[in-house]
Amino acid sequence: MLSIFCSPSRYVQGRDATASLGEEMRKLGLTGTALVIAGRSARKLLQNTWAESFGEAGIEHSTLEFNGECSRVEINRCKEEAIARKAAVIVGAGGGKVLDTARAVASDLNLPVVNCPTLASSDAPCSALSVVYTPEGEFQEYLFYKKNPDLVLVDTTVIAKAPVRLLVAGMGDALATWFEARTVFNARSRNQVGGAPTISARALAELCYKTLLDDGADAVRAVSTGSVTPALERLVEANTLLSGLGFESGGLAVAHSVHNGLTMAEETHAFYHGEKVAFGLVTQLVIEGQPREEVEKVLAFCVEVGLPVTLAQIGLHHLSSDVLRKIARRTVAEGETAHNEPFEVTADAIADAIVAADSVGSRYRERHSNGAAVTPHALPATR
Numbered sequence: 225m226l227s228i229f230c231s232p233s234r235y236v237q238g239r240d241a242t243a244s245l246g247e248e249m250r251k252l253g254l255t256g257t258a259l260v261i262a263g264r265s266a267r268k269l270l271q272n273t274w275a276e277s278f279g280e281a282g283i284e285h286s287t288l289e290f291n292g293e294c295s296r297v298e299i300n301r302c303k304e305e306a307i308a309r310k311a312a313v314i315v316g317a318g319g320g321k322v323l324d325t326a327r328a329v330a331s332d333l334n335l336p337v338v339n340c341p342t343l344a345s346s347d348a349p350c351s352a353l354s355v356v357y358t359p360e361g362e363f364q365e366y367l368f369y370k371k372n373p374d375l376v377l378v379d380t381t382v383i384a385k386a387p388v389r390l391l392v393a394g395m396g397d398a399l400a401t402w403f404e405a406r407t408v409f410n411a412r413s414r415n416q417v418g419g420a421p422t423i424s425a426r427a428l429a430e431l432c433y434k435t436l437l438d439d440g441a442d443a444v445r446a447v448s449t450g451s452v453t454p455a456l457e458r459l460v461e462a463n464t465l466l467s468g469l470g471f472e473s474g475g476l477a478v479a480h481s482v483h484n485g486l487t488m489a490e491e492t493h494a495f496y497h498g499e500k501v502a503f504g505l506v507t508q509l510v511i512e513g514q515p516r517e518e519v520e521k522v523l524a525f526c527v528e529v530g531l532p533v534t535l536a537q538i539g540l541h542h543l544s545s546d547v548l549r550k551i552a553r554r555t556v557a558e559g560e561t562a563h564n565e566p567f568e569v570t571a572d573a574i575a576d577a578i579v580a581a582d583s584v585g586s587r588y589r590e591r592h593s594n595g596a597a598v599t600p601h602a603l604p605a606t607r
């Protein structure tokens with residue numbers, strides 16, 4: 225098996241980075257007509273800056289508002305618009321689902337793609353794959369592309385003004401990165417691009433975890449006051465670049481499969497990807513039989529920043545055995561990354577691990593939380 229590492233061609237991050245979007249695209253030769261697929265708030269916040277930045281760089285552009293779900297229907301709608309507008313470059317601006325859609329459109333049309341995440345809520349922006357959902361919000365499939373984005377541009381001024389809960393959700397996604405990559409590495413399984421993980425990917429995944437522990441809580445405080453600080457910059461890099469490289473070139477395991485399983489329960493749809501991944505990670509540590517000390521370090525971090533560690537915290541207050549079975553079966557479906565573990569992972573073992581993880585998480589919270597999370601996990605959910 226060959227070792228494979230992949231990454232976006234260029235990564236740009238910093239205060240007011242959007243003002244340099246046109247210039248950064250020009251430097252990469254991406255000067256054709258751009259179609260900006262944008263979430264509603266991204267558009268409201270940034271359209272004037274886009275007009276200025278594209279104008280200065282001499283790039284024609286138009287914008288298209290995203291419909292809210294990365295589904296086959298939405299991908300096709302955006303594709304038709306891109307063809308009608310003769311787009312030569314696709315720019316995605318917004319949350320993970322907007323960027324997933326932009327990458328799918330660009331890949332189908334063989335066009336270069338630029339990703340401008342306005343949230344640090346997931347590890348999607350740097351990757352060469354999209355997560356596609358049904359229009360009802362259930363996990364449907366991964367789409368894999370020939371290459372990673374040509375440019376990922378992250379404006380930390382915008383991210384600092386986004387809701388704290390989204391940054392924290394991104395930390396949940398990033399938190400799993402090291403543990404999943406470690407499993408894939410040790411099990412000699414394949415990463416998300418079908419190769420063996422390189423030691424570089426392993427090191428980046430580990431740095432991702434270390435950065436969360438060092439800067440996570442401070443970054444939450446920075447975003448609570450809308451401030452861009454060095455801790456926030458490092459944390460955003462961990463959520464976006466390190467987690468992105470770490471999951472794709474390092475590989476995924478049980479944590480993300482449990483996320484996919486959880487989407488089978490409608491009650492979880494109001495919760496973000498990274499929130500479900502955080503619970504999935506606790507499940508992974510339980511099923512792997514990791515030492516208590518390690519599990520508690522992860523739980524301590526989750527409780528401190530406000531990530532869910534129990535089923536109730538992701539909407540599953542009363543989990544019937546039927547729904548649990550459905551979740552467990554989906555978690556071990558053919559092709560799921562749960563099978564990257566070095567042992568056989570069955571639906572029964574997953575169901576037990578989910579229940580045990582919930583109990584471990586609940587007990588930890590009883591003993592340690594005292595409502596002390598930096599961010600209360602009781603905000604209105606929008607997905």
Ligand SMILES: [Zn+2]
Pocket residue numbers: 346347397480497501
């Ligand atoms: Zn993820």
